[in-house]
Amino acid sequence: MADNSLHEAELKLFVESVRNYFKTTTHQEPQITSAYLATGDVEGHDFNGVVTFSGSYKGHVTVSMPPQLLRELLLLQKENDLSEGNLLDAVGEIANTLAGNARQGLGAGLDISVPAKLRGHAGLRARVRKHPCVITLRWNHQPALVVVDMERRA
Template sequence: MATLTEDDLQLFVDAVKHYLKATSKQEPEITSAFLGDSSVIAHEFNGIVSFMGGYSGQILVSMPEGMLRELLVLQHEHDLSETNLLDAVGEVANTLAGNARKVFGPDLEISVPTRLRGAQGITARVRPRPYVITFRWHRHPALVCVDLERR
């Protein structure tokens, strides 16, 4: 399998920036981008979308509870339950996957987001060293893990 290019990875950076800026009028600060290891250190709320077709693997969006609560409040949502927080992180993951489909082509198949509370058991599935993009929005750290390979 072929490695993603820098432009492929920039798609995910740009998608995170666009999503948060559109939602909150404040763009996040990208704090680092690096090759992780097989176990990803994630936050409390995680959305995972799997890819098939010309690419295989997954992307993981991982955010702390406080960040998701602030995003929901900015969207005038009053239900700050765990279910709604999980829905919110799943929506972010799904949005990133939709942006990937626009760039990688309509043959890219994407799953419905899997939403998880807690970081236990989150591991890379395709790459021994997935791409990790960390960012900060307001005071909250978060990350996107891109664990994709081009077929």
């Protein structure tokens, strides 16, 4: 049976993408607090951006952030509209940016959906992998996480 799981180098692309996003946007690198394989539902935050992959890979990447972190990011970008809709747009845009950055390392055969934006911190369920990779981080004392639930197509 072929091993379709992501390798460490592919997962590192997402960690670096997260680092680069914050460094570029805020000039302050996030602290990556852990990266692990989840064994059950992952407890997320209130605002979630989900990008679906197809083509050479299948699966999802979810960016999950609390509202305060998103407000701080928007204010740093000189955005004064801190409505729930704008917070959802922001987390969706972050997920889209991370996916786009990952595509550079994973190849042009990777198709990326428009981000789905979800409100609520219900457990983030694995849909593709039995154990998705969870990257937890802190930025400006705020927690966030990125769940990489994808695999190579056979």
